[in-house]
Amino acid sequence: MDCAFLSVGTELLFGQIINMNTVYLSQKLNMLGLNVMYHYTVGDNSKRLKDILEFALKKTDIVITTGGLGPTQDDLTKEIVAEVFDRNLILHEPSFERLENYFEKINREMTENNIKQVYMPEGAVIFNNDIGTAPGFGLEKNDKIIICLPGPPKEMKTMFENYVQPYLQKKSEYTIYSKVLHFFGIGESLLETKLFDLISGQTDPTLATYAKEGEVSLRITSKRRTLIEAEKSVLQMIKEVSQRVGEYVYSYDDEDFIEAVAKKLIKHNLSISLAESCTGGLFTSKLTDIPGISSVFDRSFITYSNESKIKELNVKKSTIETYGAVSRETALEMVQGVKEKTGSRICLAVTGIAGPGGGTEEKPVGLVYIAMMFDSEINCYEYRLKRPDRESIRNYSVLLMLNHINQALNEKGFGSQVSGVGNR
Amino acid sequence: MDCAFLSVGTELLFGQIINMNTVYLSQKLNMLGLNVMYHYTVGDNSKRLKDILEFALKKTDIVITTGGLGPTQDDLTKEIVAEVFDRNLILHEPSFERLENYFEKINREMTENNIKQVYMPEGAVIFNNDIGTAPGFGLEKNDKIIICLPGPPKEMKTMFENYVQPYLQKKSEYTIYSKVLHFFGIGESLLETKLFDLISGQTDPTLATYAKEGEVSLRITSKRRTLIEAEKSVLQMIKEVSQRVGEYVYSYDDEDFIEAVAKKLIKHNLSISLAESCTGGLFTSKLTDIPGISSVFDRSFITYSNESKIKELNVKKSTIETYGAVSRETALEMVQGVKEKTGSRICLAVTGIAGPGGGTEEKPVGLVYIAMMFDSEINCYEYRLKRPDRESIRNYSVLLMLNHINQALNEKGFGSQVSGVGNR
Numbered sequence: 001m002d003c004a005f006l007s008v009g010t011e012l013l014f015g016q017i018i019n020m021n022t023v024y025l026s027q028k029l030n031m032l033g034l035n036v037m038y039h040y041t042v043g044d045n046s047k048r049l050k051d052i053l054e055f056a057l058k059k060t061d062i063v064i065t066t067g068g069l070g071p072t073q074d075d076l077t078k079e080i081v082a083e084v085f086d087r088n089l090i091l092h093e094p095s096f097e098r099l100e101n102y103f104e105k106i107n108r109e110m111t112e113n114n115i116k117q118v119y120m121p122e123g124a125v126i127f128n129n130d131i132g133t134a135p136g137f138g139l140e141k142n143d144k145i146i147i148c149l150p151g152p153p154k155e156m157k158t159m160f161e162n163y164v165q166p167y168l169q170k171k172s173e174y175t176i177y178s179k180v181l182h183f184f185g186i187g188e189s190l191l192e193t194k195l196f197d198l199i200s201g202q203t204d205p206t207l208a209t210y211a212k213e214g215e216v217s218l219r220i221t222s223k224r225r226t227l228i229e230a231e232k233s234v235l236q237m238i239k240e241v242s243q244r245v246g247e248y249v250y251s252y253d254d255e256d257f258i259e260a261v262a263k264k265l266i267k268h269n270l271s272i273s274l275a276e277s278c279t280g281g282l283f284t285s286k287l288t289d290i291p292g293i294s295s296v297f298d299r300s301f302i303t304y305s306n307e308s309k310i311k312e313l314n315v316k317k318s319t320i321e322t323y324g325a326v327s328r329e330t331a332l333e334m335v336q337g338v339k340e341k342t343g344s345r346i347c348l349a350v351t352g353i354a355g356p357g358g359g360t361e362e363k364p365v366g367l368v369y370i371a372m373m374f375d376s377e378i379n380c381y382e383y384r385l386k387r388p389d390r391e392s393i394r395n396y397s398v399l400l401m402l403n404h405i406n407q408a409l410n411e412k413g414f415g416s417q418v419s420g421v422g423n424r
Numbered sequence: 425m426d427c428a429f430l431s432v433g434t435e436l437l438f439g440q441i442i443n444m445n446t447v448y449l450s451q452k453l454n455m456l457g458l459n460v461m462y463h464y465t466v467g468d469n470s471k472r473l474k475d476i477l478e479f480a481l482k483k484t485d486i487v488i489t490t491g492g493l494g495p496t497q498d499d500l501t502k503e504i505v506a507e508v509f510d511r512n513l514i515l516h517e518p519s520f521e522r523l524e525n526y527f528e529k530i531n532r533e534m535t536e537n538n539i540k541q542v543y544m545p546e547g548a549v550i551f552n553n554d555i556g557t558a559p560g561f562g563l564e565k566n567d568k569i570i571i572c573l574p575g576p577p578k579e580m581k582t583m584f585e586n587y588v589q590p591y592l593q594k595k596s597e598y599t600i601y602s603k604v605l606h607f608f609g610i611g612e613s614l615l616e617t618k619l620f621d622l623i624s625g626q627t628d629p630t631l632a633t634y635a636k637e638g639e640v641s642l643r644i645t646s647k648r649r650t651l652i653e654a655e656k657s658v659l660q661m662i663k664e665v666s667q668r669v670g671e672y673v674y675s676y677d678d679e680d681f682i683e684a685v686a687k688k689l690i691k692h693n694l695s696i697s698l699a700e701s702c703t704g705g706l707f708t709s710k711l712t713d714i715p716g717i718s719s720v721f722d723r724s725f726i727t728y729s730n731e732s733k734i735k736e737l738n739v740k741k742s743t744i745e746t747y748g749a750v751s752r753e754t755a756l757e758m759v760q761g762v763k764e765k766t767g768s769r770i771c772l773a774v775t776g777i778a779g780p781g782g783g784t785e786e787k788p789v790g791l792v793y794i795a796m797m798f799d800s801e802i803n804c805y806e807y808r809l810k811r812p813d814r815e816s817i818r819n820y821s822v823l824l825m826l827n828h829i830n831q832a833l834n835e836k837g838f839g840s841q842v843s844g845v846g847n848r
Contacts, residue, residue, distance in 0.1 A: 007463075010632055011632065011634050011643070012450070012463065013450055013454075013460040013461065013462075013463065014450055014451070014454055014460070014602075014643070015446070015447045015448065015449070015450030015451035015452075015454065015460075016604070016634070016643070017634075018442060018444070018447055019443065019446070019447075019463075020442070022439070022443070022465075023439045023442055023443075024439065025439070026436075026437060026438055026439030027438070027439035028439075030438055030439065036437045036438070036439075037437065037466075037467065037472065038437075038464065038465065038466055038472070038476065039431075039436065039437065039443075039463070039464070039465035040462065040463065040464055040465075041446075041462065041463035041464075042461070042462055043461065044632075048461060048462070048483075051483065052462065055479055059472075059475070070612075070635075071612075071613050072612065072613065072616050072633065073616075073623070073624060074632070105810045106810040107810060108611065111613045111614060111617055113613055113616070113617070114613060130812070131812040131813075152635070152636070152637075154637070210440065276705075279709070279712075280708055280709055280711070280712025280713070280721075281700075281705030281706070281707075281708035281709035281712060281724060281726065282705075282709040282712075282713075283705075284704055284705035284709070284726050285703075285704055285705035285706040285708070285709040287704070288703075288704025288705060288706075288726070288728065288818075289704070289706075289814070289815060289818070291779070291780055291781065291814055292781070293728075294728055294729075294782075297704075297728050297729075298728060298729045298731070298732055299725065299726055299727050299728055299729060299732035299736065300705060300725075300726035301723065301724075301725065301726075301736075302705065302708050302712070302723055302724035302725075302726065303723050304712065304718055304721050304722060304723055305718075305721075305722045305723060307722070308722055308723035308766070311765070312723065312725075312736075312765075341735070341736075342732070355715075356715055357715065357716070358718075390713070390715055391713065394712075394713070
């Protein structure tokens with residue numbers, strides 16, 4: 001079936017925000033085996049919204065809208081959809097109760113205009129909003145389907161995964177099974193070269209690579225009549241891929257690098273503490289985003305000033321004076337300081353120049369030292385990162401830290417097995 | 425004049441890349457005083473491209489396309505445009521010479537298919553591609569204008585700035601001025617209620633609210649014959665808004681909360697150090713994302729374990745045993761520990777239960793204590809956050825910390841003046 005997305009919101013037309021909803025939905029719908037044919041964006045204006053909606057419904061079987069379901073006057077999507085599909089809007093009691101509970105829970109007064117959100121088109125399938133106020137819905141008429149979702153990305157994604165995906169899956173006679181493998185340390189073009197025959201000869205399963213900053217992922221997808229057939233086809237392909245490029249895989253289960261590493265730390269009860277300078281707590285903040293991490297994470301020192309490195313981590317003043325705060329020597333003393341203070345089995349320290357200022361010819365922006373102690377084993381690594389800006393230097397430094405931990409875990413027998421492969 | 429963008433490229437429909445061209449052009453065109461009414465995206469397919477192009481030309485005066493001008497077979501935009509405008513494609517000699525020079529310069533052989541790029545519609549205004557191969561063009565017919573630009577963002581931007589902007593400026597008789605205000609501590613529906621008459625009676629300037637997690641922003645836009653008139657109209661409205669809800673505004677200059685606060689700290693040279701427990705370094709990592717923050721940020725202690733609170737921050741063991749790690753008493757001792765160790769003028773400590781586990785009836789998930797010392801003044805605030813998940817409890821805690829700092833800065837005369845208001 002062919003489908004289109006219609007994003008509703010004047011802020012998009014101003015270029016105030018990036019339309020990530022469309023990126024997300026495009027990926028998801030393609031995964032479900034639907035053909036995405038058009039993206040449209042329109043402002044909060046009833047005439048234009050109606051025009052484009054009618055055009056969209058002429059061109060494709062399914063139209064999915066995001067935005068315009070909220071409580072304010074310029075939230076118009078539902079009203080226009082009801083008009084185009086010739087339905088009344090009626091109070092949806094269960095959603096009204098959910099709305100009341102929501103405001104009670106967050107302890108805020110519910111203003112009158114909120115009630116607008118729970119008037120839904122007659123005959124619609126209602127999708128609950130598990131983390132917000134505006135419910136979504138699906139509506140069918142003459143082989144056309146319209147699905148309306150809220151604009152805030154978190155609400156939209158939660159609703160899509162919990163309710164819309166199962167709803168759409170029922171419309172398709174095929175089942176899709178897919179696995180996403182994540183790689184670090186190999187570029188997209190090299191990965192593609194190594195898997196060239198598998199990718200170019202793709203019928204089922206299909207392989208698609210996708211690069212994001214410093215990482216590459218590979219999606220392996222099978223579309224079959226039954227889930228068992230599809231799963232089998234994907235797992236066989238994973239075995240083949242794993243034999244060729246398994247050394248670069250950090251997750252076979254579509255996990256972020258931090259998630260994959262944190263889970264291993266928790267599973268094997270390996271305590272961890274850090275000292276961060278140039279990354280400024282970015283590693284620790286990502287680590288502590290993982291539920292349950294408190295069983296292994298002890299503490300971190302974000303030591304930005306020289307004095308803090310000396311006082312908190314016992315880095316020698318002479319070391320900083322002789323070699324500088326960004327040096328192998330300082331990184332090594334930092335990590336030893338963490339070890340002495342915490343006794344954690346894994347200790348890391350990072351110091352570098354994130355820019356945009358602070359670089360010299362000898363020590364340019366992008367120079368980063370990562371020191372690691374795993375039990376009594378100590379190592380330090382130097383990087384000269386050629387990244388475009390402060391943010392990406394910080395992000396890439398965190399990936400490198402994760403890679404060192406992950407490699408050490410693998411070497412010491414704490415690595416991940418290929419989930420679902422070999423065990424089946 | 426009304427305009428629309430049409431992005432051409434199948435990769436966009438797969439969600440493989442983010443459509444940043446549209447974000448850029450939306451901002452630029454709005455600034456030029458043109459009304460951006462629609463965004464469209466379509467794949468490399470001649471039938472669908474023609475359909476959408478005809479629809480777009482019916483709806484707006486100007487249509488700007490990006491993509492599909494290259495040398496390959498699936499580059500179709502120019503051919504379809506010529507068909508719709510009923511023009512022949514003829515070799516554009518100056519562009520052909522530029523193309524030959526380009527290949528000579530990069531020392532590569534020019535393959536035959538490249539020549540396709542310099543066949544241009546009869547009567548078009550040609551826009552040179554200063555950094556690539558495919559020229560763009562503008563074409564007019566019956567009061568309709570179509571502008572075709574290359575897809576690679578750098579080429580598109582360079583062409584836009586050098587040639588398209590001057591071309592369009594001649595067509596527009598209006599100028600746009602807009603300001604974005606950011607609020608914390610007031611919901612979108614309440615803000616709209618307080619500004620109801622201003623929003624619903626909107627002609628010029630217009631007001632539009634936009635909500636994101638825990639924050640609301642308000643865009644005030646004026647479109648006048650001259651920039652001075654438009655600016656005056658916006659600034660008058662800001663005064664009115666400020667009188668009604670100024671207490672909730674943290675930025676009059678479209679800044680993130682962290683950016684607004686960090687800039688004030690840097691400007692007034694106010695040193696800052698922190699102790700983070702439940703937020704796990706999230707505050708510090710955001711703070712250190714701001715270039716130049718090293719002049720005021722000293723250090724942070726991410727003290728997850730009880731032992732680390734005792735050892736690093738001198739929290740009394742008996743305090744934790746009596747009141748618990750998540751308590752007013754512990755938060756106050758934590759912040760005093762930071763002060764003793766660092767002497768920073770602003771010290772903050774946060775301890776709480778981010779969940780999903782760890783909550784009890786007495787101390788539920790979402791219980792957060794924020795303690796702050798500003799010089800010798802010490803305060804502690806208790807929150808019982810009703811947020812859906814760990815991530816949003818952590819994020820909202822950071823916003824609350826920023827809010828306390830911001831309020832203290834305002835009280836002590838380090839607050840921001842309304843930029844551009846009152847000063848004029």
